[in-house]
Amino acid sequence: MPGSDEVTPSTSVDGMRNRRCIHRVAIMAFWIFTAGLLAGCFGVKPYPNTLDKNLHVQSFTESGSWFSRVRTAVDIHRVGKDCAIDYEGTVQLTEPTTDIGIQPDRWSHLVFVFASSSFWANRSGTITYETLLKPRPHYHYAVAVRYKNDLYHVAIRETPPNRSTGREIEPLALSACRSSSGQK
């Protein structure tokens, strides 16, 4: 049957295409599921970073050893009434400069994370630098994040609009918020 000769190969090609398509979708679904699962397991949620960028982070990370690695990131938490914190997300500081938008006129709790891991000793650890920050509207905040030879340093400089110089802000612990709200 001529018709069936034509139909059969056509069905076979379509079937192969469908199978390939299903295969691709399955692979994509697997990776999306795995990525979601991993993100969920490690508790790392990307910070939406949709607000006007008022935090300009310059980061420099050097572990000082061939056998170790240091990963730098900043966790951003919203600070609510009674100083309760709500994790908003994490920005990985993998590039030398990163711009972040933090809600102005509201307290945020910033946690700069230095996570080191040693391949040689199969050892890992995390150290953090934490501060409260309440960005003023239209102000800019330059953040210098440095990790070198096992020493780290975080400095935040606040600059008013249309100015080139600013002042360095001292870190403010979350306990300061809790003690001030407790006094009220």
Place this chain on the structure above:
Amino acid sequence: MNRYPLLMTALSILTLSGCVSHPQTAEEFRKVVPGAFSGKVETFEVDRPFSQVAGTFQKMGPNCLSKTIKTTSQTNMSYQVIVTTYKPTVLVTGKKAELHVQFHHEQGVIAVSKEPVGGYYLLVADAQPVTASKTRIDLYRPSMGHGVLIQAVKNWATGENVGCPDLTK
């Protein structure tokens, strides 16, 4: 090779060391460190006014050392998690600035002797003015390990490359 005697000796040393009390105050720590196998006293002068050194101790001590650190290490045979809380104390008078660093293992290490309030003493740094622009530092510190902490405290004294030590190292 029979390892039993070796094990017993090691356990005996550990038990005996548990009987020897650790310094309970910073002053006791200063007295014990010069004669201790694992302690060292280092004295040096820095070209910096006393007030600046004291100011750096006051700023960096609490910011850098009020930390609880979790480290994990893993081999084929073991998995260890150690949680350590560090406690800095900075005392400043007109003629002396003291930095005390204590540590307490929250998890992963058993305390074998009486622990002072705030944890075992790890390091004490005393700064005293020599001249208007020079300050003398007496550092009572471990002779092995904790190199990052020691370097950070020295940097706080000299004012060069001031940063916080990665206490996971």
